[in-house]
Amino acid sequence: MHLALNAYFWNQPHTGSGQYTRQLVYHLNRLVSDLDITLIYPQLPGGPEPEGAPPSVRVERVPAGPGHVGKVLFEQRGFPAACRRVGATLAHVPYWGGPLRSPVPLVVTVHDLTTLLVPAYHRDPRARLYNALVSASARGANHVITDSLASKRDIVEHLGLAEMDVTAIYLGVGPPYTPRRGQSGDANLLEMAIRRKYDLPDFYVLYLGGYEAHKNVITLLHAYTYVARALGEEYPLLLAGRKPAGPSPTFPDYDAVIERSGLARYVRWIGYVDEEDKPFLYRNAEVFVFPSRHEGFGLPPLEAMACGTPVVTSDAGSLPEIVGAAGFAIDPDDPRHMAGAIIALVMQEDLAADLRRQGPLQAAQFTWERTAVETLAVYDQVVSEQGSRGAGERRSGH
Missing domain, CATH: 3.40.50.2000 (Glycogen Phosphorylase B;)
Incomplete structure (x- = not known):
């Protein structure tokens, strides 16, 4: 399997989406030997290079513009075009910003629906337009991952997705977060x-x-x-x-x-x-x-x-x-x-x-290893379903 992953937040590890993206890549890369990963990275003019990518993970740089418009163009045009260009078999957008059309099976992680459910965040017309765009993209994805059962209920209720098309996968906590130990x-x-x-x-x-x-x-x-x-x-x-x-x-x-x-x-x-x-x-x-x-x-x-x-x-x-x-x-x-x-x-x-x-x-029940393993199971399910669907279409065409 060749995974193309939207790396818009890769260089922002202080954000939730950035931390999730990095931890997912690090653990998938370490745990799964037959998974090829390509980060699709928006390269701004004069902007920083992607930092900290594992040596075995490829990086595909996509020229991108600044600001909200640049972000939307990267999500809707640059990312799907790069997925096709690198020969990916599966695409994953690890935040709520998937493309409306994808050349390969698509998984989108919708962490929560805060921007949709809290009135203060959709008073601006541009925010309402973006909410409509990413809501449509989530409905068109092959599968949606979210972070909790509460978020899954929100997604099923407010985006109208079937329960079977949404999987709740908890996030993890890293090794530095431990109780106080003996002090040197x-x-x-x-x-x-x-x-x-x-x-x-x-x-x-x-x-x-x-x-x-x-x-x-x-x-x-x-x-x-x-x-x-x-x-x-x-x-x-x-x-x-x-x-x-x-x-x-x-x-x-x-x-x-x-x-x-x-x-x-x-x-x-x-x-x-x-x-x-x-x-x-x-x-x-x-x-x-x-x-x-x-x-x-x-x-x-x-x-x-x-x-x-x-x-x-x-x-x-x-x-x-x-x-x-x-x-x-x-x-x-x-x-x-x-x-x-x-x-x-x-x-x-x-x-x-x-x-x-x-x-x-x-x-201790929440580990990034578990997040990666359960995410891989979703990838396998989506690729398998797509393969079965493709085989059925080929048989019906004879």
């Missing part, structure tokens, strides 16, 4: 450097993720008005990840909410966190909070659990599937309940210790 002198020095890099306090509650409206960080801030009164300045809330440039229909005005709520002394922005530093931030947090309303999977709470950090998340979308009984999954619209869970985990050591024990056990 070098490790201690590294941790001290990370503490200085982000100016970390001795104790903190952590949020790490995006700041779009559906991430529901505003409710977390409202919850923290109760937490601050109970715990004081000794347990600040750290907001990790790129801070929005300013308020918009997609991004709330966080600074205004922090100011109005009297949280300026209790909330700290620490900015973008390098991938290699994330395990340390998780391990040293008293609690990790992830209050999202719409999530196709939810890698951050999984990573936090794998590090042995107690997790408070919402009971929306896929998050209860991921956390199971190893964390608090609460109503995303209930800041008092959210605050109560945070306070309980800080104050009740036996409760926190129980979740520190359960978290890594729950996270």
